[in-house]
Amino acid sequence: MLPSRPRRSATRLLPGLAAGLLALLVADGLAAQTLRGRVAEGRTKEPMSQVLVSLLDEDANVLAQTTTTASGGFTLDVPAPGEYYVRAERLTFTTVTDGIFYFANEEAEMSIALFLLPQPTELEGIDVRIEREQQRRRLRSSGFYERAAMGMGRFIGPEEINRRPIFTFADFLRGIPGVTFQDESIQFRGGGLDGGQCNPNIYIDGARVFADFGITTLIQPEDVEGIEVYRGVAQTPLEWGGLNGSCGVLLIWTRLGRG
Numbered sequence: 001m002l003p004s005r006p007r008r009s010a011t012r013l014l015p016g017l018a019a020g021l022l023a024l025l026v027a028d029g030l031a032a033q034t035l036r037g038r039v040a041e042g043r044t045k046e047p048m049s050q051v052l053v054s055l056l057d058e059d060a061n062v063l064a065q066t067t068t069t070a071s072g073g074f075t076l077d078v079p080a081p082g083e084y085y086v087r088a089e090r091l092t093f094t095t096v097t098d099g100i101f102y103f104a105n106e107e108a109e110m111s112i113a114l115f116l117l118p119q120p121t122e123l124e125g126i127d128v129r130i131e132r133e134q135q136r137r138r139l140r141s142s143g144f145y146e147r148a149a150m151g152m153g154r155f156i157g158p159e160e161i162n163r164r165p166i167f168t169f170a171d172f173l174r175g176i177p178g179v180t181f182q183d184e185s186i187q188f189r190g191g192g193l194d195g196g197q198c199n200p201n202i203y204i205d206g207a208r209v210f211a212d213f214g215i216t217t218l219i220q221p222e223d224v225e226g227i228e229v230y231r232g233v234a235q236t237p238l239e240w241g242g243l244n245g246s247c248g249v250l251l252i253w254t255r256l257g258r259g
Helices: 122-142 144-148 158-163
Strands: 016-018 021-023 034-041 052-056 062-067 073-077 082-089 096-103 109-116 154-156 179-182 185-189 201-204 207-209 224-231 248-254
Touching: 034 052, 034 082, 052 073, 062 073, 082 109, 096 109, 122 144, 122 158, 122 224, 122 248, 144 154, 144 224, 158 224
Parallel strands: 034 109, 201 248
Antiparallel strands: 016 021, 021 109, 034 073, 052 062, 052 082, 082 096, 154 224, 179 185, 201 207, 224 248
């Protein structure tokens, strides 16, 4: 059985990033239950042809298959209302599976965009494994995994970071419930004492910065190794509380801060 994920409905717009791809879901009241999409190379954004695209049920059974055209486009007929996954694969590229895509009725149409990344060569693969182990070691020393095991807050570690196509630091936080953006500032919704918008305490490699620091544009995504999001005082660990602690805390760990 495929892993359970928040389902995405064909009846409303749900932008987000997940599992090495970007999916834009759009409602369209046409008279067919259809899943359309486009596949592109994750780095160059060039369309990819001859990609095998499969429609799967929750038990990973293949219900329909097609290959992409020269423009990267594909169309899959959805057999009935329900929850589905999509898998895209091509030789020398990483295979991507995304979902849940939810079709509520027989007249729904959904459009998605998928991005595949090239598989590393054997030598590159060795270098990547070494680098990821160094990342995990640095995060362990900061207490990242120990706090994650407590089950409080939202954690984004190297595994998730390395499989998602990220263009700005803000992309890491998009889709996390209660996290919003005001200009270049990050805000938490419902975290303050009055339940409204508030500015969390922000720490980069353990050093406090101001909420209006502009980190959404100043931090380079490739430098980020781990992120911790704690909304409200109930989630926030004691060592990261303090002034304005009622709103919550955003912890950012980078490769630059821990040598």
